Amino acid sequence: MIHFDGVGKRYPTGVVALSEVSVRIDPGEFVFLVGPTGSGKSTFLKLVQAIERPTAGRVIVDGDDVGTLPAAGVPGLRRRLGVVFQEFKLLPDRTVADNVAFALRVTGADPAEIGPRVQWALETVGMAGRAGDLPLRLSGGEQQRVCLARAIVTRPRVVLADEPTGNLDPEAAWEIVQLLARINLRGTTVLVSTHNPTLVDILRRRVIELCAGRVVRDEARGLYQSAR
Amino acid sequence: MRLAGSTSRRVERAAPGRRRRALAVAVHTVLTEAVAGLRRNGLMAAAATTTMTIALVVAGGGFVVSANLAHLAGALEAQVEVVGFFRRDVPPEAQERVLAQTAALEGASAARLVTRAEALRRLQQTYRSMASVPAVLPGNPLPDSIEVRVADPRRIRDVAEALRAMEGVEDVVYGAAVVDRVVALTRAVRVAGLVATALLVGCALVIIVNTIRLTVAARRQEIEIMVLVGASPGFVRGPFLVEGLLQGAVAAASATAVLTAGYLVLAARVAASLPFLPVLAPGAVLPAALAVLWGLGVVVGLGGSEIGLRRYLAA
Numbered sequence: 171m172i173h174f175d176g177v178g179k180r181y182p183t184g185v186v187a188l189s190e191v192s193v194r195i196d197p198g199e200f201v202f203l204v205g206p207t208g209s210g211k212s213t214f215l216k217l218v219q220a221i222e223r224p225t226a227g228r229v230i231v232d233g234d235d236v237g238t239l240p241a242a243g244v245p246g247l248r249r250r251l252g253v254v255f256q257e258f259k260l261l262p263d264r265t266v267a268d269n270v271a272f273a274l275r276v277t278g279a280d281p282a283e284i285g286p287r288v289q290w291a292l293e294t295v296g297m298a299g300r301a302g303d304l305p306l307r308l309s310g311g312e313q314q315r316v317c318l319a320r321a322i323v324t325r326p327r328v329v330l331a332d333e334p335t336g337n338l339d340p341e342a343a344w345e346i347v348q349l350l351a352r353i354n355l356r357g358t359t360v361l362v363s364t365h366n367p368t369l370v371d372i373l374r375r376r377v378i379e380l381c382a383g384r385v386v387r388d389e390a391r392g393l394y395q396s397a398r
Numbered sequence: 399m400r401l402a403g404s405t406s407r408r409v410e411r412a413a414p415g416r417r418r419r420a421l422a423v424a425v426h427t428v429l430t431e432a433v434a435g436l437r438r439n440g441l442m443a444a445a446a447t448t449t450m451t452i453a454l455v456v457a458g459g460g461f462v463v464s465a466n467l468a469h470l471a472g473a474l475e476a477q478v479e480v481v482g483f484f485r486r487d488v489p490p491e492a493q494e495r496v497l498a499q500t501a502a503l504e505g506a507s508a509a510r511l512v513t514r515a516e517a518l519r520r521l522q523q524t525y526r527s528m529a530s531v532p533a534v535l536p537g538n539p540l541p542d543s544i545e546v547r548v549a550d551p552r553r554i555r556d557v558a559e560a561l562r563a564m565e566g567v568e569d570v571v572y573g574a575a576v577v578d579r580v581v582a583l584t585r586a587v588r589v590a591g592l593v594a595t596a597l598l599v600g601c602a603l604v605i606i607v608n609t610i611r612l613t614v615a616a617r618r619q620e621i622e623i624m625v626l627v628g629a630s631p632g633f634v635r636g637p638f639l640v641e642g643l644l645q646g647a648v649a650a651a652s653a654t655a656v657l658t659a660g661y662l663v664l665a666a667r668v669a670a671s672l673p674f675l676p677v678l679a680p681g682a683v684l685p686a687a688l689a690v691l692w693g694l695g696v697v698v699g700l701g702g703s704e705i706g707l708r709r710y711l712a713a
Contacts, residue, residue, distance in 0.1 A: 219626065248628030259623055263438050275431070276629035278424055324627065 178226030252321030311342025367394035428636030450649035460598035464591030471584030488566035505553030610702030646699020
């Protein structure tokens with residue numbers, strides 16, 4: 171599903187964010203991406219979304235080579251990905267349902283399908299009862315669940331979550347990770363970058379650790395602790 | 399074989415249908431998002447449209463003033479003329495020949511003969527104290543003359559020299575110093591008008607582009623999400639371009655109303671209180687001024703949205 175083959179990323183400023191990274195993530199896997207700040211986690215996720223292009227090696231996402239993908243092909247790739255952000259990025263002037271529907275509307279979905287799919291996504295994350303509320307009336311955990319609903323409403327093949335629990339209390343963080351695990355059980359590949367050791371240790375899923383732009387550990391049922 | 403063929407044709411027919419439906423969905427989405435965007439950001443859209451209206455009125459006003467200055471300059475130039483005086487013994491037939499030759503001169507726009515009797519009447523009309531001249535003098539002392547209008551004052555010397563060389567013409571006057579001043583003045587007026595219009599249009603352009611850029615920047619998170627969920631650049635641009643177009647059109651319509659009403663009132667007042675000042679008729683200047691307004695409003699409205707979006711679509 172996601173294949174990094176000898177990938178390097180050097181920014182125009184000269185900063186080397188990734189160096190010789192080779193990783194293969196298969197369909198249906200649940201992977202934690204860990205490592206200290208500045209280790210290259212965000213660049214890793216940006217490469218998967220084709221926000222950045224590799225300066226060395228190859229990044230293959232769901233069959234597309236990110237390095238050579240023409241600009242016109244990028245939206246198509248992104249429609250197969252669902253993204254969850256640490257800071258939620260919900261539109262404050264739209265209801266929960268409108269925020270979720272937004273992802274479908276701007277990607278040209280059939281208007282007749284939008285309502286049922288939004289309902290399904292909100293039910294999946296347990297927010298169907300708050301569909302008419304504005305995001306500012308929700309707690310942080312609820313906002314992140316809406317963000318997760320927006321990520322899955324397009325039925326993506328991969329869900330990327332960049333520090334999804336960074337702004338949440340432990341209880342809300344645990345709920346979000348459980349939801350991600352449930353989404354993964356349906357066959358969706360899930361890639362989560364995190365600094366939260368408790369969640370990694372409880373879930374015991376594959377852990378890829380980055381340090382100074384290199385993969386220093388890749389364990390099938392890893393712990394956060396041994397990453398230190 | 400026939401069954402397979404007909405199935406294939408059905409598929410071929412269905413594909414354009416799907417494309418048409420997808421296009422209809424895209425157009426519908428872009429339009430509804432644009433209208434929803436204007437409704438959600440009503441205050442900002444109103445502020446932007448008002449700013450654009452003011453900029454357009456100023457630019458349109460500059461254009462109208464400049465056009466009137468050019469018209470005034472043209473009117474001044476049209477009054478520049480050369481007068482040739484005939485010797486007293488030149489018969490009317492010879493004067494007619496001079497008239498024909500003068501009318502054919504390059505640079506001469508019109509020419510007419512003025513008899514000594516007409517010249518005396520004009521003198522008496524202009525100076526009431528001259529009313530008793532025919533009674534005092536034994537005869538009319540004024541000569542017959544020819545008045546020549548010159549289309550381009552810069553050619554007046556050539557016309558005067560040509561006239562002076564003609565048979566029976568004794569003297570030629572054209573007020574060289576006055577003509578030079580008129581030429582310099584009209585040139586300055588035209589250049590100043592063009593520069594002022596260019597500056598005002600330039601300012602309007604910058605104001606409109608920046609106003610729309612601000613409205614786009616205020617919604618950068620919306621654009622960022624659109625880009626990240628896989629909206630095509632056309633889908634991201636569409637609503638913003640439509641909004642820019644609508645804002646530009648509304649501003650142009652408002653500016654049209656203000657400028658038209660303002661010019662009609664001002665032109666009527668100037669015509670009443672300063673009748674000697676040549677003012678362009680509304681029909682002669684407003685169409686061009688309004689074309690500038692609509693061009694600025696709509697094209698710059700669209701362009702401003704595109705420029706504002708460009709940095710957010712780079713990712």
